[in-house]
Amino acid sequence: ETGVTQTPRHLVMGMTNKKSLKCEQHLGHNAMYWYKQSAKKPLELMFVYSLEERVENNSVPSRFSPECPNSSHLFLHLHTLQPEDSALYLCASSLGLVHQGADTQYFGPGTRLTVL
Amino acid sequence: GESVGLHLPTLSVQEGDNSIINCAYSNSASDYFIWYKQESGKGPQFIIDIRSNMDKRQGQRVTVLLNKTVKHLSLQIAATQPGDSAVYFCAERSGGYNKLIFGAGTRLAVHP
Numbered sequence: 001e002t003g004v005t006q007t008p009r010h011l012v013m014g015m016t017n018k019k020s021l022k023c024e025q026h027l028g029h030n031a032m033y034w035y036k037q038s039a040k041k042p043l044e045l046m047f048v049y050s051l052e053e054r055v056e057n058n059s060v061p062s063r064f065s066p067e068c069p070n071s072s073h074l075f076l077h078l079h080t081l082q083p084e085d086s087a088l089y090l091c092a093s094s095l096g097l098v099h100q101g102a103d104t105q106y107f108g109p110g111t112r113l114t115v116l
Numbered sequence: 117g118e119s120v121g122l123h124l125p126t127l128s129v130q131e132g133d134n135s136i137i138n139c140a141y142s143n144s145a146s147d148y149f150i151w152y153k154q155e156s157g158k159g160p161q162f163i164i165d166i167r168s169n170m171d172k173r174q175g176q177r178v179t180v181l182l183n184k185t186v187k188h189l190s191l192q193i194a195a196t197q198p199g200d201s202a203v204y205f206c207a208e209r210s211g212g213y214n215k216l217i218f219g220a221g222t223r224l225a226v227h228p
Contacts, residue, residue, distance in 0.1 A: 002161070031214065043160070043205065043218040055213045090159050097214040103148065105216065107159035 003027040004108035021076040023091030032074040038087035126223040135193040139206035146208035
């Protein structure tokens with residue numbers, strides 16, 4: 001266990017549904033991340049939050065909407081997704097962003113999303 | 117039809133042998149590098165990291181080597197065990213806010 005949990009672990013949704021992915025870290029970290037891991041591409045960063053403020057949006061379509069209500073929780077709200085959005089969505093956290101020894105990212109187990 | 121996925125190179129080793137997994141990175145300005153292990157159905161697990169001011173770092177049974185001249189990173193696993201079977205990813209930090217750029221990964225298969 002890395003101290004980063006994600007729910008649900010599996011999700012199947014239609015293109016017109018709205019759903020949310022949840023991530024919680026129990027490590028006392030201040031930065032949280034969303035990544036997408038698909039079968040066709042290497043793991044790619046979507047969003048970065050530091051102290052609940054979004055600091056990076058890696059050209060992600062607006063049908064993905066992140067929310068960070070506090071430093072322990074991160075959500076990814078999904079609406080009007082496409083079948084090509086099917087992937088493993090991974091959450092990670094780090095103590096900080098660039099300070100040595102504090103920037104190692106620890107990942108959760110991921111949510112396997114299937115869009116029909 | 118069948119979807120085409122990433123073709124992962126596979127390294128097959130005998131149990132007890134040493135493994136070397138290689139990675140080429142793209143940005144000479146990258147300041148931090150990290151190796152992750154991912155087992156089936158799990159998220160990436162941190163193995164070891166190294167900063168650009170170092171060329172070697174050792175952990176428990178693992179060593180990371182960094183060659184900035186040729187932009188090459190390697191992970192050495194000593195006395196490889198069946199539990200080491202997984203996909204191994206290297207990543208470089210290249211600008212942005214702790215933004216990691218991941219490689220495609222290498223599958224390590226350990227045979228008894």
